[in-house]
Amino acid sequence: MTTPTTPSSPTTPTASARRLRIASCSLAGCFGCHMSLLDIDEALFDLMPFIELDRTPLTDIKHVSADGVDVGLIEGGVCNTENVEVLREFRARCRILVAVGACAMYGGVPSLRNGIPVAELVAEAYLREGLFSPQVPNDPELPPLLKAVLPIHQVVKIDVTLPGCPPPAAAFRELIMSVLEGRAMTLPPADRRFD
């Protein structure tokens, strides 16, 4: 019988001078891509000698290290001005910037709002009948919304894409292994499809 898939543990890569530094973030995404990264399961333990995590949702490092990291993984499209700032920080500080998943590559499900006037979106959520103190949140702490959700390549140059919603764990593993081993990434068709 076929048991559920689990990516196999990585073989020992060529020892590198220092660990591969990885940063990641989710912009207008659902965190599903990050969960798929964690779906490498126990391989995370096997990778430990070879990687270190910089700014990611799994650590408390709030900015990408100023001296740069090797790989930056971007999940989600760009929906507000804060996303633009974060994305630019990643581009400036990541040697290889990866658009991870449908939303980063194309905008994805959140971009279904494109074409609907912002005011209509606002009204639906915050001004409809029955709400207590209906108002549009407008505090300066809240970043303004862009008129459309953009794929990240419309804001910065990207180097690699990982397709899927989300990309399967095996694709993340292959990405990391290919960078560690200094070779091109190869994904079989099963690991580069959307559904």
Next chain:
Amino acid sequence: MPRPLETAEHPETLQRVVIEPVSRVEGHGKVTLLLDEHRRVQQARLHIVEFRGFERFIQGRPYWEVPTLVQRLCGICPVSHLLAASKACDAFVVGDGPVPPTAVKLRRLLHAAQVVQSNALHFFHLASPDLLFGFDDDVAHRNILGVLQDRRELGLQGIKIRKFGQQVIEILTGKRIHGTGSVPGGFTQPLSTEKRAWMRAEIGHIIDWCAQTTDLARDLFLQNLPAHGDFASFPSMYMSLIREDGAADLYDGGLRVKDADGGIVVDHVDVHGYEDLIGEEVKSWTYMKFPFLRAMGPEHGWYRVGPLARINNATFLDTPRAEAARVEFMAFGGGKPVGASLAQHWARMIDTLHCAEVIAALLDDDDIVGTDLRATGTPKQEGIGVIEAPRGTLLHHYRINDDGIITHANLIVSTTHNNTAMNEAVRQVAATNFDGRALSEGLLNSIEVAIRAYDPCLSCATHAVGQMPLRIELVDGGGELVDVLCRHEDGVVEQLAPTSTPRHWPPSGGAP
């Protein structure tokens, strides 16, 4: 009325400290603290800084797309949205009629698997570094890799518990994340006897590991008393789904609300009446709304949801090991609900153990490999689906027109219910810990520890839409809206037709 520390009188005179992004949680949030010259907090807020627009942009789409579309709200608990939407959309296929028992059991199995994986993710990957190493542990070490390094067996056990949940989800939906399986009216494919056998072979040690982790979470809490008991501890009400006999039920049931002393405020409330029970308040400084019990108003009507609420509310749990753990938990509170934010980790692992045992019970039931999966009936045009997602009560509400097109959608997600509680937790920690001492990374992390206890899913909570920099409404003498101007973030001013405003929303006609 503003709560203490929610709004400072003269913010311009205060020093702003920001924690951004809040990390080791899912989604986008930040905390702002305004400090006076004595480094005491005068204002503390958790802001949700993102939104999506699901409720609006799924309008105009066919209902059968909805379950797989809205599960993209959240990649951590996609199954929650898949199931809440499926339950709501069942009405569009079967009306008031039943969904076949096998389909319900497959959904329950799917749901229990997801609670196991999501709770394991939260405990091991996100929260455990604070609990194992201390709130002020080195930033470079305070993460899951640090756990794997120092506590190898424990970290791997956590990974394997989560993995099992994900594998069950993959068996039932084809993918670990954003699969398909549950559809309006039932389920798409039966479970094979082979795969059932595989899961049955695995579930025994998963239950054992969940029981061990429950003990660990309990010990971490009790060994750190009184600090962990006092940390972000406050009285509140609790809301969760409850079965007819009072057992916690994560898939179906009525709503129960208990007060801080354990008295029952409302019980077995039909979820179809949720709009009479729950109101939502909007505040200017966050995109996340603040739900409350209408009967009590926004100031006093707030409550908590999630594992803590489920354990505090349940009359009993219907599986033996989890029930024993619940009895022990309630004994700690002297029979009253436990209000400590950090006790949620203990409650969350009891919840996980319960779901692991539920998986075993469902796998023992021969109905689970039945093949009667889809039902039809007399369709209705309005559907409401409520489940207990890992983070608490999740509500989906849709209306369709004669063509099966969505005309109205309202979602109240778990994390939104906890909005007031999370802000209260932030204010408590700020008031207690920011006592004039120098700011340190560890001190700031203590704020995040309080938020993290609620396992907030800020992506889920940002489904609501829309803010814009400026909106001007012209209202005539009769109170009618005559014009709306909107200035976008790029400075472009757009004139909007008054008909696009909420006063005319939802559109009349369409749905019953």
